[in-house]
Amino acid sequence: MIGIVVVSHSRALAEAAVGLATEMVAEDKRPVIAIAAGLDTTTFGTDAMAVSEALGTADSPDGVLVLLDLGSAVLSAEMALEFVDPEMAARVRLTSAPLVEGLVAAVVTASTDASLDAVAAEAERGLVGKQDHLGVATADAAPVVEADRTVEVVVGNEHGLHARPAARLVGLVNGFDAVVTLTDLDNGKGPVDAGSLSMVATLNAQQGHRLRVGASGVAADAVLAAVEDLAAQNFGDAVVEKAAPSPGGSGLDVAIGPAVLAGAQVSLGDYVAGDNELGRLDEALATAGEQLDELRDNHGDIFAAHLALLGDRKVLDDVRASIAAGASAPAAWKQVYGELATAFEGLDDEYQRERAQDVRAVRDRVLRLLVGVTEVAPTDGILVVPELDAATAATLDATRIAGIAVRAAGTTGHGVIVARSRGIPLITGIGDVDVPPGAVVSFDARTGSFEVAPDEERVRATITEREGERAQAIADADLPATTRDGRTIDVLVNVGVVQDAVDARGADGSGLVRTEVLFGDRRTAPTVDEQVDAFRAIAQALGGKPITIRTWDIGGDKPLPFLPQDREANPFLGERGLRVFRRRPELLRDQLEAIRRTAAETPVHVMFPMVTTADEVAWALQELGPRDGLEVGIMVEVPAAALRVGSLATELDFVSIGTNDLTQYTTAADRTNAAVAPLADGLDPAVLQLIDHVVRNAGVRVAVCGDLASDPHAAVLLAALGVSELSAVGPQVPLVKAQLRQADLGRVDTAAVLAARDADQVRGLL
Numbered sequence: 163m164i165g166i167v168v169v170s171h172s173r174a175l176a177e178a179a180v181g182l183a184t185e186m187v188a189e190d191k192r193p194v195i196a197i198a199a200g201l202d203t204t205t206f207g208t209d210a211m212a213v214s215e216a217l218g219t220a221d222s223p224d225g226v227l228v229l230l231d232l233g234s235a236v237l238s239a240e241m242a243l244e245f246v247d248p249e250m251a252a253r254v255r256l257t258s259a260p261l262v263e264g265l266v267a268a269v270v271t272a273s274t275d276a277s278l279d280a281v282a283a284e285a286e287r288g289l290v291g292k293q294d295h296l297g298v299a300t301a302d303a304a305p306v307v308e309a310d311r312t313v314e315v316v317v318g319n320e321h322g323l324h325a326r327p328a329a330r331l332v333g334l335v336n337g338f339d340a341v342v343t344l345t346d347l348d349n350g351k352g353p354v355d356a357g358s359l360s361m362v363a364t365l366n367a368q369q370g371h372r373l374r375v376g377a378s379g380v381a382a383d384a385v386l387a388a389v390e391d392l393a394a395q396n397f398g399d400a401v402v403e404k405a406a407p408s409p410g411g412s413g414l415d416v417a418i419g420p421a422v423l424a425g426a427q428v429s430l431g432d433y434v435a436g437d438n439e440l441g442r443l444d445e446a447l448a449t450a451g452e453q454l455d456e457l458r459d460n461h462g463d464i465f466a467a468h469l470a471l472l473g474d475r476k477v478l479d480d481v482r483a484s485i486a487a488g489a490s491a492p493a494a495w496k497q498v499y500g501e502l503a504t505a506f507e508g509l510d511d512e513y514q515r516e517r518a519q520d521v522r523a524v525r526d527r528v529l530r531l532l533v534g535v536t537e538v539a540p541t542d543g544i545l546v547v548p549e550l551d552a553a554t555a556a557t558l559d560a561t562r563i564a565g566i567a568v569r570a571a572g573t574t575g576h577g578v579i580v581a582r583s584r585g586i587p588l589i590t591g592i593g594d595v596d597v598p599p600g601a602v603v604s605f606d607a608r609t610g611s612f613e614v615a616p617d618e619e620r621v622r623a624t625i626t627e628r629e630g631e632r633a634q635a636i637a638d639a640d641l642p643a644t645t646r647d648g649r650t651i652d653v654l655v656n657v658g659v660v661q662d663a664v665d666a667r668g669a670d671g672s673g674l675v676r677t678e679v680l681f682g683d684r685r686t687a688p689t690v691d692e693q694v695d696a697f698r699a700i701a702q703a704l705g706g707k708p709i710t711i712r713t714w715d716i717g718g719d720k721p722l723p724f725l726p727q728d729r730e731a732n733p734f735l736g737e738r739g740l741r742v743f744r745r746r747p748e749l750l751r752d753q754l755e756a757i758r759r760t761a762a763e764t765p766v767h768v769m770f771p772m773v774t775t776a777d778e779v780a781w782a783l784q785e786l787g788p789r790d791g792l793e794v795g796i797m798v799e800v801p802a803a804a805l806r807v808g809s810l811a812t813e814l815d816f817v818s819i820g821t822n823d824l825t826q827y828t829t830a831a832d833r834t835n836a837a838v839a840p841l842a843d844g845l846d847p848a849v850l851q852l853i854d855h856v857v858r859n860a861g862v863r864v865a866v867c868g869d870l871a872s873d874p875h876a877a878v879l880l881a882a883l884g885v886s887e888l889s890a891v892g893p894q895v896p897l898v899k900a901q902l903r904q905a906d907l908g909r910v911d912t913a914a915v916l917a918a919r920d921a922d923q924v925r926g927l928l
Contacts (some may be wrong), residue, residue, distance in 0.1 A: 164278050165194045165220030166268055169213055169230045169239050170261065173200035175486065178440045179262045183269040186329035191273040196220040198238075204437070208235045213242035217254060225253045225278030227268055227285065231261045255282050263288030267359045270329045274336035274357075284358055291363025309343055309353075309376025313386045315393035318686040318724065322368040327397030332359045334392055340379035342389070347372040356389075370687075370724040411585030413893040414628050417565030418604035418621045421597045421614075422543040424554075428496075428529040435490035440482060443491040446531035447472065453527070457556055471524045477502060492532040499525035523551045544605070546597050550577030550590075560584045567592050567605055567612060571840035579869060585893040591840070635900035639668025643899040646906040651881050653899045654710075654889040656867060660696065663703035666892045668899055671707035671765075673818065673889025674867040675700060677753065678716050687724045687749055693756035701764040708765035710818070710865075710889075711757050712797070713750060715739050715771040725749065734832070739772020739797070740782060747785060754786055767793040769818055774802050776809050783813060795862075799823035804852040808859040817860050818889070821868025825849050843921040844870040850883070850924070851916055857884035865889060874901035875928045882910035 170176040176199035184192050196216035201207040213228075220226050230236050236256070243251045255278055257264065264285035271284040317323050323331070335342040336357045344362060345352035348371040354361035356375070367373060375389050392398065436442070454469045471477075477498055484494035503521040542564060547554065549570045555577040558566075566581055571591035581588045589605040592612040597603060604616040606624065613621075644650045654673035655666040659680060663672060680696055681688045688696075701709050716725060716738070725746060743750040757768050770782045773796040786794065795816035798804050804824065811817055821844045826832060828849050831841035843849075857864050865887035870876045872890040877898045880888060882905075890898050911927060918924045 163193050163222060163275055164224045164272050164281055165196070165222040165226045166265070166272065167196050167198060167213070167216045167220050167226060167228045167239075168261070168265060169208060169216075169228060169235045170197075170199040171206045171208055171231055171233075171235060172486065173197070173202075173204075174437070174440060175199070175231070175261075177438070178444075179265050181441065181444075182262065183266045186266060186270050186326055187273040187333060191333070193269060193272040194220045194222065195269070198242075208238040210238040210241040210245065213238050214245040217242060217246050217250065221250055221253070223253070225255060226250075227272075227278060227281055228254060228256045229259055229261055229265050229268065229285065230256065253278075257282050257285055259285035260288050263292065266329075270332055270359045271336075273333055276336070287358065287361070290361065291366070308378070309341075309382075310378040311382050311386060312374050312376045313390055314347070315373050315375060315390055316686050316724070317367050317369055317371045317373060318393070318396050318684075319369060319399050322371070323362065323365065323373075323397065327399055328359055328362045330398045331389070331392060332357055332362060334388055335385055338379075338381040338385035338388070340377045340381040340385045342385055343376040345374040345376070347374055411560040411563075411581075411893070412587060412629075413585040413632055413897070414587050414625065415607040416605065416621070416624050416628050417544055417587040418602065418616065418618065418625065419564035420543040420600050421546050421567075421603045423597065423599050424545055424547045428492075428526055428533060428535060430490075430492045430496065430529075430533060433490060433492050433533050439485045439489075439491040439494075442532060443481065443485065443495065446491070446528050447478075449531050450524070450528050457552075468520055468524050468527075471521055472528070492529055495528055495532065496525065499528075520551075544603055546592075546603070550581065550588075552577045552580050555580035555584070555586070558584075558586065560586050565589070565605065567597075567603065569593060579891075582869075582872065583891040583893070631900070632897065635896035636667055638903075639896040639899060641668075641899070641903070642670075643902040645881065645902055646904070647908045649881065649907055651877075651885075651902050652887045653877075653895055653902070654887060655704075655892050655895055656889050657700055657709070660699045660703060662892055663700045666704065667896050669704060669707070669892070669895050671704055672700060672709040673865055673871075673887055674769075675709055675711045676715065677712060678714050684724055687752070690752050690756045690759070693753060694759050697756060697760040697766070698763065701760065701766070706764050708767060710767040710769050710795070710867075711760075712769045712771055713740070713753055713757075714743065715797075716742055734826075739799075740770050740778055741772060743785075744781065750785060758790070758792065761790070761792050767795060767816070769795045769797060771797040771820075772799055772823075773797060773810065774800055776806075779810050779813070795865075797867075798856055800827045801852060804856050807856045808861060811860045811862045814862055816863040816865060816887075817856065818865040818867050818887075819853055819856060819885075821849065821853075821866055821870040824852065824868070825870075828852060844868065844873075845876060845879075845921040845924045847916060847918045847920065847924060850879075853880070853885070854883050854912070854916055863887065872898065874898050875925075877901060878905045878907070879910060879912070879915060879924075879928060881905070882907040882912050 168176045168180060176197045180195055180197060184195070196219040198209065198212040198216040201209060217226060228239050230239055239256055243254060267288045268281050268285040271281045319327050342356035343353035344356045344365060346365045346367050349366065351365045353376060354364060356362060375386060377386050450472055451469065454472060480498045481494045484498060485491055499521055503525065542562060544565045544567055545563060546567045547569070550566060550568045563586060565587035568588070568590040569592055578588065578590060587607070589607045589612060595612065595614065597614060601614055602616070602618065603612070603614050604621040605612040642650050643653050652670040654671045655662065655669035656674045656676070657663050657672045658676045697711060757766060760766050768786070773779060779796060783794065793815040795814050795818055796810060797820045798807060798817050799820040803810060807817060825842050825844045825846065829841045829846060831838040864885050866880050866885050867889035870880065871888040872894040874897050877888050878901055881902060888898060915924050915927050918927065
C-alpha cells in the first residue's frame with residue numbers, strides 16, 4: 163500500500179484534512195499518512211526538513227503521494243526530495259490535486275491497494291464532483307464498460323450518497339474482480355465508474371434516489387449482491403430507530419410553581435480555546451446531529467429544518483474559515499449563526515423569516531455542547547421562555563414540569579403543539595411582564611391570566627377543581643359526546659405513532675393518521691406490507707373503531723426522507739401534499755394499496771391532503787380506483803378549497819378541515835413566526851366564516867382535525883356550526899367530550915360569533 167504525505171502551511175488545516183479523510187475507511191485499511199505542516203502548532207509556514215522526515219515516515223515500496231496546499235509548500239517538497247535517498251525520491255509523486263478533496267480520494271483509493279498511478283489519478287480528479295454540482299465544465303470522463311448485469315438500489319441515507327457512504331461503496335467494489343458502474347435513475351446522471359470516489363461524487367445522488375448498479379467481469383454477480391447488501395444497510399450509516407413518546411403531563415390548563423427563566427444567551431466567558439478548535443466543533447456537530455436525529459424520529463418532521471441548518475455547507479465553511487483565522491469554535495459559531503438569524507429576520511417572505519427561530523435553536527444547541535453547559539431542564543417549576551421551540555417542548559420531563567409560560571403570543575406554533583400533545587400545562591402571550599427568577603407564578607390558560615406572587619390557596623383550589631374535572635372526564639371518556647340538546651359528536655384522536663392510539667382514552671376512532679410522521683424515520687419508502695402492519699396496529703389499539711388515514715402530506719416545508727425535493731423559494735406555497743404525487747405516483751399507489759388491504763379487515767377512511775381544485779380530486783379518485791366501500795374525503799386547508807367545497811365534494815363522502823393551515827393561509831400569518839403569530843388565531847371570525855361556509859355547502863359530512871378541535875370551548879362552537887366530527891390530540895379527547903356533554907348547541911349564538919370583530923371578541927362570546 164502506498165504512503166501519503168500532507169504538506170500544508172497550517173498544522174490545524176492538515177490535521178483536520180487527515181481526520182476527515184481517515185474517517186472514510188476502516189482503521190485497518192488506512193494507508194500511512196505523515197504530516198509536515200506549520201513551523202509549529204500555531205505558526206503558519208513550511209519546512210523542507212520536516213517534509214523530508216515525513217517522507218521517511220510514509221515511505222513504501224509501492225510509492226508515496228504528496229499532497230500540498232500552495233506556494234512554498236510546493237517548493238519545500240521539491241527541496242525535500244534533494245535531502246532524501248535518491249531511491250526513495252524516485253518513489254515519490256508530487257500531485258497538483260486539491261488538498262482536502264484530493265486527500266479524501268487518495269485515502270479511499272489507497273485503502274484498496276491501488277497503485278501509485280491510480281491513487282494519484284483519483285486524487286487529481288478530486289474536484290470533479292464539486293465542479294459537476296456547481297456546473298463548472300470539466301473534461302469528459304473516460305467511457306465506461308457496458309454492464310453485463312444490473313440491479314437497482316435506493317439511497318436511504320439522510321444526506322444522500324455523501325463522502326462516507328460513497329467511500330464504503332468504492333472500497334467495496336474495488337475488492338472484486340469486476341467493472342462496476344452507477345447510474346442515478348432520478349437525476350439522469352451516469353453511468354460512472356463505481357470504483358472512483360470522484361466519479362461517484364458527480365452523481366450527486368440524494369436520499370431516495372434510485373441507482374442502477376451495473377457490473378461485468380468474473381465477479382459480477384458477487385459484487386452486485388454485495389452492493390445490494392451494503393445499500394440495505396444504509397451504506398454503513400447508522401439508522402436511529404423510532405421510539406414513541408408518552409404524553410406524561412397533567413393535561414391541565416392551570417399551573418403554579420417557581421419561575422425558571424430560560425432563553426438567556428449562552429455565555430462564552432469561561433471558555434478556553436485550544437489547539438484543536440476544529441476538532442471540538444466537529445465533535446459538537448456530531449453530537450448535535452445525533453440529538454436532532456433522535457428528536458426528529460420521536461417527534462415527526464418538526465426537526466428536519468434544524469438538521470438542515472446544522473449541516474448547511476456554506477455556513478459551516480464560514481464557521482471553519484473564522485476558526486482558521488484565529489477565532490475560537492464557540493465564538494465563530496455564535497457569530498456566523500447569529501448573522502444568519504438576523505438575515506432571516508430581515509427577509510420579506512414570512513415563511514423564511516420564521517426560520518430565524520430555528521437558526522437560534524441550532525445555534526444555542528451547539529454552543530451549549532461547545533462550552534459544556536447543560537440546557538435548562540426545570541422539574542417542579544414553571545418554565546418562562548421568550549418563545550417555545552419544538553426541541554424544548556419535546557425534551558422537557560412532562561411528568562415533573564409544572565407548566566410553560568411563553569412571552570410571545572400565538573397558540574399554534576410547533577413548540578406549543580408539541581407541549582400540548584404531551585399534556586404539559588401552557589399559556590402563551592404573557593408579554594414582557596417582569597418575572598424574577600424563583601418567584602412563585604401561576605397561570606390559568608382558560609381565562610388567559612398570568613400572575614406573579616398569586617394567592618396560592620386560591621390557585622391550588624382551582625387546580626384541585628380542574629383535576630376533579632379531568633378525572634371525571636377520563637372516567638366518562640368512553641361515553642358518547644351527546645350534547646344536552648341531543649346531538650352526538652364523534653370525538654377522535656390524531657395519530658402520529660402507534661403509541662398515540664394506545665394512549666388514547668375514549669376516542670371514537672382516529673380522525674387523522676399522519677402517515678408522513680408514522681414513517682418519518684424511514685430512509686427508504688415503506689413497503690405495502692409494512693404500511694398494512696402499521697395501519698392494522700393503530701386500528702387494533704383503537705378497538706377496531708374507524709380510522710382516517712391521510713395520504714402522504716409532505717412538501718418543501720415538511721420533507722420526507724425517502725422523497726427528495728428541489729428547494730423552493732416559498733415551500734409554504736409550493737409543491738405540498740397531493741401535488742407532490744403527480745410527479746411520484748408510484749408512492750401514492752403503494753399507500754393506497756395498503757389502505758385498501760387494511761380496509762378489508764377494519765373500518766378505514768382515506769383522506770387526500772392539500773387539495774385546491776376539482777381536477778386534483780378527480781386525479782386522486784382515478785388513482786384510488788374502485789372504492790369497494792372505502793369512504794373517501796379531502797382536507798380543506800386553503801381558502802380556495804373552502805370556497806368551492808361544493809364542487810370538490812360531489813363524489814366524496816366527507817371533508818376534514820385542517821384549521822392550522824386554513825388559519826395561516828387565511829390570515830397570511832405563520833404560526834411559528836413570533837412577529838405575526840398572534841394573527842394566526844383559529845378563532846378569527848374570517849376563519850370561522852370559512853368553516854361555516856364549508857358546513858353549509860359541502861353536502862357531505864364535515865370534520866375538523868386541526869388544533870382548534872383540541873380546545874374544549876372551541877369544540878362546542880364547531881359543533882354548533884354543524885361540524886359532526888372532531889379529531890383532537892390524545893390528552894384532550896376526554897376533556898372535549900366532557901365539554902360537549904355539558905353544552906346546549908342551540909344556545910350558542912353562532913350569528914354573533916361570525917359577526918364578531920376579532921378572535922378576542924369570539925372568546926368573550928363562548
